[in-house]
Amino acid sequence: MDGVSLLHPEDAVFEAMLEGWEKQQRGRRLGVDTIGERVRVVRRFTEFSGEYPWRWTAAHMDEWSTTLIAELQRARSTIRSYQGAIRQFCDFLTSPHYTWVSECEKRFGTHPVQICHEWNTAAHLDEYEGDADRRPMTREEIQALFDYADDQVEHAVRRGRKGALQAYRDATVFKTIYGWGLRCREVSRLDVTDFYRNPKAPELGRFGLMTVRYGKASRGSGPRRRTVASVMPWAVESLEDYLVNMRPRFRHQAGHKAVWLTERGGRLQPREIEERFAAYRNALGFDEDLVPHCLRHSYVTHLIEDGADPKFVQEQVGHRYASTTAIYTGVSNDFMNTMMRKALDRAFAAEGEMA
Structure with missing residues (x-):
């Protein structure tokens, strides 16, 4: 609401972003488990980067992807899923159909941008991305x-x-x-x-x-x-x-x-x-x-x-x-x-x- 002074504006805006994104996904008839997992991914990325979404950069995504690959050794399909969740959240925040860009500009002097691009995320090139050792039983x-x-x-x-x-x-x-x-x-x-x-x-x-x-x-x-x-x-x-x-x-x-x-x-x-x-x-x-x-x-x-x-x-x-x-x-x-x-x-x- 205009003219309202928030006690903790960063946390309040971030939570409102997530709440709005959840509602948008429910409107698309996505499953509760799918929505919940995507929100958890966004929270984990926020904690990893130490920044709120309006200060995220492509470098943050590069660092997180490196950690997922080199340290945590996540599967390719898992990494692609995580990156996809962040991409969709950024799409929601930067969409002209919502007001998060102007809201962040007014409150924080900056605004969210898309940080997931073709050149820094895993592409879905194969039909099957599961474990190569997985096989039929004889x-x-x-x-x-x-x-x-x-x-x-x-x-x-x-x-x-x-x-x-x-x-x-x-x-x-x-x-x-x-x-x-x-x-x-x-x-x-x-x-x-x-x-x-x-x-x-x-x-x-x-x-x-x-x-x-x-x-x-x-x-x-x-x-x-x-x-x-x-x-x-x-x-x-x-x-x-x-x-x-x-x-x-x-x-x-x-x-x-x-x-x-x-x-x-x-x-x-x-x-x-x-x-x-x-x-x-x-x-x-x-x-x-x-x-x-x-x-x-x-x-x-x-x-x-x-x-x-x-x-x-x-x-x-x-x-x-x-x-x-x-x-x-x-x-x-x-x-x-x-x-x-x-x-x-x-x-x-x-x-x-x-x-």
Whole structure:
């Protein structure tokens, strides 16, 4: 308000900037977690630079980026995300649609500028910026994982200890992730009403189709729905057995819609799935880079190896672009050799016809 003298003008203006930016992002329908993380990045950068936004310079960004790379060793995608948050905050402050430039000029004799440019920030050049060591699991590794998970159920039953029910649930969770190519959050949010009959596959009963209602969101949109066709009958049998024979044994399950329940009657969370996977992975001596998402990679790879149409696989896993599905594919040497042999046979046959 004009004519108002602030007790701590720098802090008051800075907090008002962040509040205004939060409102602008909510208007774009961005998620609460996304907005909160961006605000925290701005606060961390402010603390690092020791300056308020109207005194930020490109040199501050250069120093912070150097610290993120050399000292903290943050991943390229993380650095790009941090820089993107600062860029968007500066865009908000310098936009002519808002009054922060004139407000800062009047109160502090200077104004905010854009400090993130092409020449001092990481560009998004690759479709995939994750860990290069991340790979699909082999068929042998997946079978070993499933066998180990099943063994945990038997061990708990023989010893008469608690945990057999939870071990059975976890074993089925891993089979479901692989059997339908799901993300951890997607499998966690499954409800008992998310399965339907497929007229093209009546032998699968009511598990011919799975509705994924909490697919990965993008660009401020809500969760993306998709329908996944069941293509692995053994996974259907495993899931149906759990829902019919094991889930009713959980306490407080009556009236609860979640497929995967905890012993206290809540919904199993992605973090819990990741922790149990890590425990089994370490017990088996597998690479530490393997995570539950690698089962999704394996789903894509193995369908391609088994001759599934790439477009069908793309729709199954909910990728908008075929290039994204291609990143998930890590076909085995046997598959590559088979394709190479077929190509050579066609080439030699063509040469023979020409001769």
